[in-house]
Amino acid sequence: MAETREISAARRRWMLLAPALAILVFAASGPLLIVIMYSFLTPGDYGGVIWSFSTDAWFNVVAERDFFDETLSFSDAHWSIFWRSVKLSLMTTAVAFLVGFPTAYFIATRPKATRDIWMLLIIIPFWTNLLIRTFAVMEIIRNEGVVNSVMIGLGIIDEPIQLLFTEFAITLGMFYVYLPLMVLPIYASMERLDFSLVEAAYDLYASRWRVLKRVIFPLVKPGVIAGSILVFVPSLGAYVTPRVLGGGKQLMLGNLIELQFGQGRNWPLGAALSITLLAIVMIALMVYVRSAGREEVSHG
Amino acid sequence: MIEIQNLTKTFGTGAEAFTALSEVSVTIRQNEFFTLLGPSGCGKTTLLRTIAGFVDPTSGTMTLDGADVLASPPYVRPVNTVFQNYALFPHMTVAENIGFGLEMQDRPKAEIKQTVGEMLELVQMTPLANRATSEISGGQQQRVALARALAPRPKVLLLDEPLSALDFKLRKEMQIELKRLQSETGITFVFVTHDQEEALTMSDRIAVMNEGQILQIGGPKEIYDHPAERFVADFIGETNFLEAELVSVDGEVAETRLPSGKTISTRAASGRAGAGKVTVAVRPEHALLEPPGALIDGKLENIVYFGTDTHYHVMLDGGARFVVRRQNQPDAVEAYTIGDAVGVSFNPGVGQVLRD
Structure with a gap:
C-alpha cells in the first residue's frame, strides 16, 4: 500500500517537472548544442554551414591566418573587441551601481504611498522600445545634440565635443538602458530591510557612512549581486547599443557575432564567438559570486 | 541626570498636525530606574526617541549632565537604546553585535574583546557568543540587545517596551534581570511600558503619561496610593x-x-x-x-x-x-x-x- 503511494508520488513529481524539463531540453540545451555543433563545421560560401568537421572557427577566435602566406598570428582585432566588451560592461555595471544604489535607497526611504510612483518612473522607460531609447541617447549627445548645443550656447566650448561613436557613448547608452535592472533588485532588498537596524547602528555610535558600510550594504548585498549580474550579462552581449552609439567603429562582441552571421558569412566563427561570450559570462559570474561569497564568510 | 524643560513635539502641519508631546518637563536622576507609563499613543515612545536623538523636538530644552544634547545626532549622544524588536544585526554573531558600539567608537581591539567577554558574562550568554542571532531564542535575543546597548557604558540606557514580546514567565524573569543589571551597572535606565504592573514592580519612579503630557511623577507606592488625577487612578489598578x-x-x-x-x-x-x-x-x-x-x-x-x-x-x-x-x-x-x-x-x- 505504502509502496504504491510512493510510486504514484514519484510519477506525479515527474509529471509536474515535465514542462520545465521540456523547456530546458528544447529551448535551452537544444539551441546551445546546435551552436556548439556549428562551431565545429565548415562555413558555406553563401552563409550556412557545410557538414564537414573543422576546428578552423576556433582557431579564428583567437588567431588569424595571413591571407597570402598562410602564417598564423595573434588576432589583435578579436582580442581588442573582447577586451572592450569586458571593459565597457564592467564600467556600465559600476556606474549603474553608483547611480542605482542611491536611487534604490532614496525610493525605499520614501513614504509607502509615494514609493510606487518613484518605481513607476524607473520602470516606464523599460516599456519603451530599446531602439527608440538608444536613439534618444544619440539625440542628446550627437554633435548638434542637446549637450553640445547647450554648452556652445553657454560659451563653455567653441567646437562640439565628439561624444557620439565613442566608448563613452556606448557605456552611457548601456547604463541608461540597463539601469532599471540594477535598481529593481537592490530596491527589492532595500524594501525588506528593517530600518530599525539602521537606527540601532546610528544609536551605537556609527556615523551615516559607517551605517551604510557596516549595516545597510551587507544586508542588501544579495540585491547588489543580482543587479550587477543583470546589468553585466546583457551589457557583455549588447548588440543594438554599440551598433547605434558606437557607429560601427567601436565593435563589441555582439556586433562581431552578428557580423559573422551576416556580411562575414562565417557561421562557424559566429558560433564559436557566441560560445566564447558564454564562457566569459560564466567565468565572470563564478569569480564574482565566489568573491562575494568569501567576503560574507570573513564577515560572519 | 537628564533635565527636560517644556518639550513639545508636533508632527505634521496645519489641520493634520498632531501633538505627540506637549510642554513636557521632567528630571531623571542619576542611577535611577525611571519608567514612562501610559497607553499607546500617549507620547512615551516619542519622549524616549527624543532622548535618544531620533526625534527633533519642536520646542523645549534637554540637557544631559548639564550639557545641551538636542543638537547632537544619536551617534554622538552617550545614550543607548534597547529596541522593542531588539533590532539585532542579522549578519553578525552574538559577540559581534555586542561589540558593535565599541567598534564604532574605535576602541582598541583588546578592550573590545574584554568588554564583550564581560557583557556576555553579565547577561549569561558566554556559551552562545558565536551563534548567529537567528539561532537563539527570543529571551536570549533580548539579553543580547541589552548587552549590546550596555557595552559602550552609556550614561543612560533607554528601553522601549523591551519585554512586550516575551511570554509571561520569561517576562517575570527579565524584570528581575533588568533590575539586577541596573543596580550592577549603575546606569540610569529609562523604561517605556504600557504595563502598569511592570512599572510598579521595577521602577524607582514612574511618570504617568497621557495625550502627550506627564500627569504625575512619583514612586510606585505614591502613584498607586495617591493618584493625582482620574486618568492615573483609572489606568493603574x-x-x-x-x-x-x-x-x-x-x-x-x-x-x-x-x-x-x-x-x-x-x-x-x-x-x-x-x-x-x-x-x-x-x-x-x-x-x-x-x-x-x-x-x-x-x-x-x-x-x-x-x-x-x-x-x-x-x-x-x-x-x-x-x-x-x-x-x-x-x-x-x-x-x-x-x-x-x-x-x-x-x-x-x-x-x-x-x-x-
Whole structure:
C-alpha cells in the first residue's frame, strides 16, 4: 500500500517537472548544442554551414591566418573587441551601481504611498522600445545634440565635443538602458530591510557612512549581486547599443557575432564567438559570486 | 541626570498636525530606574526617541549632565537604546553585535574583546557568543540587545517596551534581570511600558503619561496610593470614584462630605484649593464591607471569587457602583449573600481627592 503511494508520488513529481524539463531540453540545451555543433563545421560560401568537421572557427577566435602566406598570428582585432566588451560592461555595471544604489535607497526611504510612483518612473522607460531609447541617447549627445548645443550656447566650448561613436557613448547608452535592472533588485532588498537596524547602528555610535558600510550594504548585498549580474550579462552581449552609439567603429562582441552571421558569412566563427561570450559570462559570474561569497564568510 | 524643560513635539502641519508631546518637563536622576507609563499613543515612545536623538523636538530644552544634547545626532549622544524588536544585526554573531558600539567608537581591539567577554558574562550568554542571532531564542535575543546597548557604558540606557514580546514567565524573569543589571551597572535606565504592573514592580519612579503630557511623577507606592488625577487612578489598578463635596483643605488633608452626609478626611493633591464638587478615589482593597450604617450604604449586587481574593460589587444608595476587595482566608464562611443591604467604609486618609 505504502509502496504504491510512493510510486504514484514519484510519477506525479515527474509529471509536474515535465514542462520545465521540456523547456530546458528544447529551448535551452537544444539551441546551445546546435551552436556548439556549428562551431565545429565548415562555413558555406553563401552563409550556412557545410557538414564537414573543422576546428578552423576556433582557431579564428583567437588567431588569424595571413591571407597570402598562410602564417598564423595573434588576432589583435578579436582580442581588442573582447577586451572592450569586458571593459565597457564592467564600467556600465559600476556606474549603474553608483547611480542605482542611491536611487534604490532614496525610493525605499520614501513614504509607502509615494514609493510606487518613484518605481513607476524607473520602470516606464523599460516599456519603451530599446531602439527608440538608444536613439534618444544619440539625440542628446550627437554633435548638434542637446549637450553640445547647450554648452556652445553657454560659451563653455567653441567646437562640439565628439561624444557620439565613442566608448563613452556606448557605456552611457548601456547604463541608461540597463539601469532599471540594477535598481529593481537592490530596491527589492532595500524594501525588506528593517530600518530599525539602521537606527540601532546610528544609536551605537556609527556615523551615516559607517551605517551604510557596516549595516545597510551587507544586508542588501544579495540585491547588489543580482543587479550587477543583470546589468553585466546583457551589457557583455549588447548588440543594438554599440551598433547605434558606437557607429560601427567601436565593435563589441555582439556586433562581431552578428557580423559573422551576416556580411562575414562565417557561421562557424559566429558560433564559436557566441560560445566564447558564454564562457566569459560564466567565468565572470563564478569569480564574482565566489568573491562575494568569501567576503560574507570573513564577515560572519 | 537628564533635565527636560517644556518639550513639545508636533508632527505634521496645519489641520493634520498632531501633538505627540506637549510642554513636557521632567528630571531623571542619576542611577535611577525611571519608567514612562501610559497607553499607546500617549507620547512615551516619542519622549524616549527624543532622548535618544531620533526625534527633533519642536520646542523645549534637554540637557544631559548639564550639557545641551538636542543638537547632537544619536551617534554622538552617550545614550543607548534597547529596541522593542531588539533590532539585532542579522549578519553578525552574538559577540559581534555586542561589540558593535565599541567598534564604532574605535576602541582598541583588546578592550573590545574584554568588554564583550564581560557583557556576555553579565547577561549569561558566554556559551552562545558565536551563534548567529537567528539561532537563539527570543529571551536570549533580548539579553543580547541589552548587552549590546550596555557595552559602550552609556550614561543612560533607554528601553522601549523591551519585554512586550516575551511570554509571561520569561517576562517575570527579565524584570528581575533588568533590575539586577541596573543596580550592577549603575546606569540610569529609562523604561517605556504600557504595563502598569511592570512599572510598579521595577521602577524607582514612574511618570504617568497621557495625550502627550506627564500627569504625575512619583514612586510606585505614591502613584498607586495617591493618584493625582482620574486618568492615573483609572489606568493603574482598579479604583472606585465617589462624588463628594470639599469642605476644607489643610495642606494635603482635605475634609470631604460624602453624598450620605458623613464627612471623612482624605488626602488631596497639593495645591488643591477651594470648595465645591470633587471626586474621591478609593482603591477596592482599601475599603471595607460592613453592615449597613457605615460610611455609605448600599445593596450587594454581586460576589466574584478570584482565589486570592473576593470582589464585592455594591450598588451605593446614590446610584454609583463600588467594589470592595477582600483577601480570602482559609475556611472563612461567606458572611454576605447577593441582595443583602450592606455598608462600605474606609479609613481616614485612604481616599484621594483628584485634581480634576
